[in-house]
Amino acid sequence: MYSSGRPVERDVLRVRVGPEGGEFVGSTHFALQAAVDYVGGRGGGVVEVAAGTYTLRDAVHLRSGVRIVGQGPTTVLRKAASVTTRLTEDMDWYDGHITVDDPSGFDVGVGVALQAKHAHGQGRSVMKFTVAAVDGRRIRLTRTPHNQARHNFWTTHEPTASTLHPLLTANWERDIAIEDLTLDGNRAENALLDGNYAGCVFLQDCQRVRVAGVRGVNNNGDGISWQVCDDVTVEDCVSEGHANLGLHPGSGSQRPVMRRNTVRDCNIGLFWCWGVRYGVAEENDIARIGSHGMSIGHRDTDNVMRRNTIRDCGKTGIYFRPEDPPARGPHRNVVEENVISGAPIGVNVDSRVRGVAVVRNRFEGVDGRMECGIRIRGDVSEITCDENAFDGVKTHIRDERVVAV
Numbered sequence: 001m002y003s004s005g006r007p008v009e010r011d012v013l014r015v016r017v018g019p020e021g022g023e024f025v026g027s028t029h030f031a032l033q034a035a036v037d038y039v040g041g042r043g044g045g046v047v048e049v050a051a052g053t054y055t056l057r058d059a060v061h062l063r064s065g066v067r068i069v070g071q072g073p074t075t076v077l078r079k080a081a082s083v084t085t086r087l088t089e090d091m092d093w094y095d096g097h098i099t100v101d102d103p104s105g106f107d108v109g110v111g112v113a114l115q116a117k118h119a120h121g122q123g124r125s126v127m128k129f130t131v132a133a134v135d136g137r138r139i140r141l142t143r144t145p146h147n148q149a150r151h152n153f154w155t156t157h158e159p160t161a162s163t164l165h166p167l168l169t170a171n172w173e174r175d176i177a178i179e180d181l182t183l184d185g186n187r188a189e190n191a192l193l194d195g196n197y198a199g200c201v202f203l204q205d206c207q208r209v210r211v212a213g214v215r216g217v218n219n220n221g222d223g224i225s226w227q228v229c230d231d232v233t234v235e236d237c238v239s240e241g242h243a244n245l246g247l248h249p250g251s252g253s254q255r256p257v258m259r260r261n262t263v264r265d266c267n268i269g270l271f272w273c274w275g276v277r278y279g280v281a282e283e284n285d286i287a288r289i290g291s292h293g294m295s296i297g298h299r300d301t302d303n304v305m306r307r308n309t310i311r312d313c314g315k316t317g318i319y320f321r322p323e324d325p326p327a328r329g330p331h332r333n334v335v336e337e338n339v340i341s342g343a344p345i346g347v348n349v350d351s352r353v354r355g356v357a358v359v360r361n362r363f364e365g366v367d368g369r370m371e372c373g374i375r376i377r378g379d380v381s382e383i384t385c386d387e388n389a390f391d392g393v394k395t396h397i398r399d400e401r402v403v404a405v
Contacts, residue, residue, distance in 0.1 A: 012045050012046060013039055013042055013043075013044070013045030013046070014045055014046045014048060015035050015038060015039055015045070015046075015047055015048070016035075016047075016048045016049075016050060017031050017032055017035045017047060017048070017049050017050065018049075018050030018051075018052065019050065019052040019053075019054075021050070022048075022050060023035070023038075024038075027052055027053065027054045027055065028054065028055055028056070028057065029054070029055075029056040029057060029058050029059070029060055029109075030109060031054075032047075032049065032054060032056075032060045032068075032077075033058075033060055033061065035047045036060060036061070036062060036063055036066055036068065037063065039063075039065075039066050040062075040063025040064065040065060040066045041063075043065060044063075044064065044065020044066055044067075044175070045065070045066065045067070046066075046067045046068075046069060047066060047067070047068045047069070048069050048070075049068065049069065049070045049071070049075050049077075049181065050071065050075065051070075051071045051074035051075055052074075052075065052076070053076045053078055054075075054076065054077045054078065055078055055079075055080050056077055056078065056079050056080060056165075056167055057080045057107070057109065057110045057111065057163065058109055058110055058111035058130055058165055059111055059165040059166045059167060059168065059169040059202075060077070060167070060168050060169070061169055061170065061171070062168060062169065062170040062173060062176050062178070063170070063173055063176075064173045064174050064175055064176065065174075065175050065176075066176060066177075067176070067177035067178075067179065068168070068177070068178055068179070068181070069177075069179045069180055069181075070179070070180045070181035070182070071180060072180045072181075072182070072213065073182055073215065074182075075180070075181050075182060076181075076182045076183075076184055077167050077168070077181060077182070077183050077184070078184040078186055079165075079167055079184065079185050079186045079190060079219075080163070080186070080189075081186065081189035081190065082162055082163045082164050082189065082190040082191050083102075083104065083105035083106075083162065083163050084160050084161070084162040084163075084191055085100045085101050085102040085103070085104075085106075085160065085161055085162075086100065086101050086158075086159065086160055086161075087099065087100055087101075087114075087116075087153055087155060087159040087160065087161060088100060088101050088137070088155065089155065090152070090153070090154045090155055091114070091152070091153040091154075091159070092152050093150040093151055093152050094150070096140060096141055096143070097138055097139060097140045097141060098114070098138070098139050098141065098153070098161055099137050099138050099139075100137055100139060100161055101137070102137075103134060103136070103137050103139060105163055106131050106134060106139050106161070106163065107131060107134065108131050108132065108133060108134060109130065109131060110130065110131045110163050111128065111129075111130055111131075111163060111164070111165030112128070112129045112130065112131060112139075112141065112161055112162070112163060112164075112165075113126060113127070113128050113129075113161070113162050113163075113164040113165065113193055113197065113198070114126065114127045114128075114129070114151075114153050114159065114160070114161055115159070115160050115162065116151075116153045116154070116157045116158055116159035116160070117157040117158055118151070118157070119151065119152040119153075119154050119157050120152075125151035125152070125153065125157075126151075126193075126194065126196075126197050127149075127150070127151055127153075128165060128197060128198075129141035129142050130142040139161070162191055162193070164190065164191060164193040164198065165193075165198060166197075166198040166199055166200070166201065166202035167183045167184075167185065167199075167200050167201070167216075167219075168181075168183065168200070168201050168202075169198075169201070169202045169203065169204075170203050170204070170206050170209070171203075171204045171205060171206070172204070172205045172206065173206050174206060174207040174208050174209075175207075175208050175209075176203075176206065176208075176209045176210070177209070177210045177211075177212070178201060178209075178210070178211045178212075178214055179210075179211075179212050179213050179214070180212075180213040180214070181213075181214050181215070182214075182215045182217070183200035183201065183214060183215065183216045183217070183219075184200075184217055184218055185199075185200055185216070185217065185218050185219025185220060185221070185242070186218060187218040187219055187220040187241065187242070187243065188218070190219075190220045191220060192220045192221060192243060193220065193221045194221060194244075195221050195222025195225045195244050195245050195248050195250075196225070196227060196250065197221075198219075198221050198222070198225070199216070199219060199221055199222035199223055199224055199225035199248065200214075200216030200217070200219050200222075200223050200224060200239070200242075201214065201216060201223075201224045201225070201226075202222075202225050202226070202227075203225070203226035203227070203229050203232065204226075204227050204228065204229070205227070205228045205229065206226065206229045206230075206232070207229065207230045207231055208230070208231045208232075209226070209229065209231070209232045209233070210232075210233045210235075211224060211232070211233070211234045211235075211237060212233075212234075212235050212236055212237065213236050213237065214237045214238075215237065215238040216237065216238070216239045216240075216242075217238070217239075217240055217241050217242075218240075218241040218242070219241075219242045219243070220242075220243045221242065221243055221244055222242060222244050222245040222246075222248045223239030223240070223242045223245065223246045223247065223248075223263070223266065224237065224239055224246075224247055224248065225245065225248035225250055226248070226249060226250050226253055226256070227250035227251055227252070227253070227273075228250065228251060228252040228253060229250070229253045229256075230253065230254045230255060231254070231255050231256075232249070232253065232256050232257070233256075233257040233258075233259070234247060234256070234257070234258045234259075234261060235257070235258070235259040235260050235261065236259075236260050236261065237261045237262070238261070238262045238263075238264075239261065239262070239263050239264075239266070240262070240263065240264035240265050240266070241264070241265045241266075242265075242266045242267075243266075243267065244266065244267050244268070245266060245267065245268050245269075245270075245271045246263035246264075246266040246268070246269045246270060246286070246289075247261065247263060247269070247270045247271070247284075248270075248271050248273065249270075249271075249272055249273060249276045249279060250273045250276075251273045251274040251275055251276070252274070252275045252276075253273070253275075253276050253279075254276075254277055254278060254279075255277075255278045255279060256276065256279040256280075257279065257280050258270065258279070258280070258281045258282075258284060259280070259281075259282050259283055259284070260282075260283045260284065261284045261285070262284070262285045262286075263284060263285070263286045263287075263289075264286075264287055264288050265288045265289075266289060266290070267289070267290040267291055268289065268290070268291055268292050268293075268294075268295050269284075269286035269289045269292070269293045269294060269310070269313075270284065270286065270293070270294045270295075271294075271295050272294070272295065272296040272297065272300040272303065272330070273298075273300075274297070274298040274299055274300070275298065275299040275300065276300045276303065277299075277300065277301050277302050277303065278302050278303065279303040279304070280303070280304050280306075281294065281303070281304070281305045281306075281308060282304070282305075282306045282307050282308065283306075283307050283308065284308045284309070285308070285309045286308060286309065286310045286311070286313075287309075287310070287311040287312050288311075288312050289310075289312065289313040289314065290313075290314045291313065291314050291315045291316070291319075292313060292315055292316045292317075292318070292319040293308075293310035293311075293313045293316070293317045293318060293340070293343065294308075294310065294317070294318045294319070295318075295319045295321060296318070296319070296320055296321065296330045296333060297320070297321030297322075297323055297329075297330055297351065298321070298323050298328055298329075298330070299323075299328050299329075299330075300330040300333070301330060301331045301332050301333065302331075302332045302333070303330075303333045303334070304333070304334045304336070305318065305333070305334065305335050305336070305338065306334070306335075306336045306337050306338065307336075307337045307338065308338045308339075309338070309339045310338060310339070310340045310341075310343070311340075311341050311342045311343075311366075312341075312342040312343070313342065313343040314343075314344075315343065315344060315345070315348075316343055316344070316345045316346070316347070316348045317338075317340035317341075317343045317345070317346045317347060318335055318338070318340070318346070318347045318348070319348050319350065320333075320347075320348065320349045320350055320351040320353060320356070321350065321351055322350050322351050322352075322377075323351055323352075326351075326352035326353075326354075326381075329351045329352055329353050329354075330351055330353055330356075331353050331354045331355050331356065332354070332355035332356065333353075333355075333356050333357075334356075334357045334359075335347060335356075335357065335358045335359070335361060336357065336358075336359050336360050336361065337359075337360045337361065338361045338362070339361070339362045339364065340361065340362070340363050340364070341363070341364035341365070341366045341370070342364075342366045342367075342369055342370070343369070343370060344369065344370065344371050344372070345370070345371065345372045345373075345375050346361070346363040346370060346372070346373045346374060346393070347361070347373070347374045347375070348375045349374070349375065349376045349377060349380055349383060350375075350377050351377070351380075352377070352379050352380055352381060353380055353381070353382070353383060354381050354382040355382055356380075356382070356383045356384070357383070357384040357386075358374055358383065358384070358385045358388065359384060359385070359386045359387055359388065360386070360387045360388065361388045361389070362388070362389045362390075362391070363388065363389070363390045363391070363393050363396075364391050364392060364393070365390075365391065365392030365393040365394065366392070368392065368394070370392070370393045370394065371393075371394050371395060372393070372394065372395045372396075372397075372398045373388065373390050373393045373395065373396045373397060374388065374396070374397045374398070375397075375398045375400070376397070376398070376399045376400060376401060377400055377401075378400040378401050379401070380401060385397060
């Protein structure tokens, strides 16, 4: 009872999900989704997920105002093994069902990704759905999400249906938090799904999202990916063992903050996609990377990469991707106070950039592996390289620009 009228802060709705107790009882995505929908439908609040292992056969779709919180390493959300079958009839862009060769595993409530060669051009078409009903080999799908482009999936273009999906996802939502969960993509038992469509966490067109204390592991795709999202903060997370990207601030995302994360055993550690601006990546520990520790390119401008430790990369510590024409390059980015070691090239400026600063970094040639600390391609117009330190690096700075004599 309150003795002085309405409390200063409104009460926050809290519900608990658990395998054996709580307001929502279960260990599948159905229980988690029911809790999220209940809280989201009442204006927001907290979904507490008890310790245990939860098997997901579809993504948990988060809603605005919902904070989902686990118990750290003891709360594990694990993706079920995927199955794939071919489509035996054409699906046009307006259709709501598919007919498949083998419907095994495509049960009601299961997440589905359709993939095919693009019917009208280059590349591939991908769409995501949930199974709404099954009638023999005919599978009815949920209505197309409003933010998803529609495609034709024709039998002449090798169409497949797979039980592939993110673990946690949100589309066109805002003010979300994901905290203290372990997300296991079960890479060994799942087919690949590109990080533009999925990840341990996958966000599309969202605003003001915080991901903290999350451990995302072993996804056959990306770890944490967000596309066209503003003001996303990812901090104190672990992202490791993924087929593609550890952290993926995706196309058009503004003001991302990635801080104090550990990224391991991915193809690329942190990938600035297209048009990512005014972002900060600081104090991250990135190691055992197949190609680039960080990669930055198409219209990624005005970002800061500072005080990161980047080790043991197959190609480059930080890579500036080439863009043509130069106006599309990664301009006005700052690389400062990082420690880069165990890569053939520390920082590779392979783009015709303007206003880039590479300053006060330390480059370490562990076991003679670093051939070059900083490489600057010949047509770079404007770059500052000051106060960098080199230890055991064969060539400190390889400046390929032609200097008039």
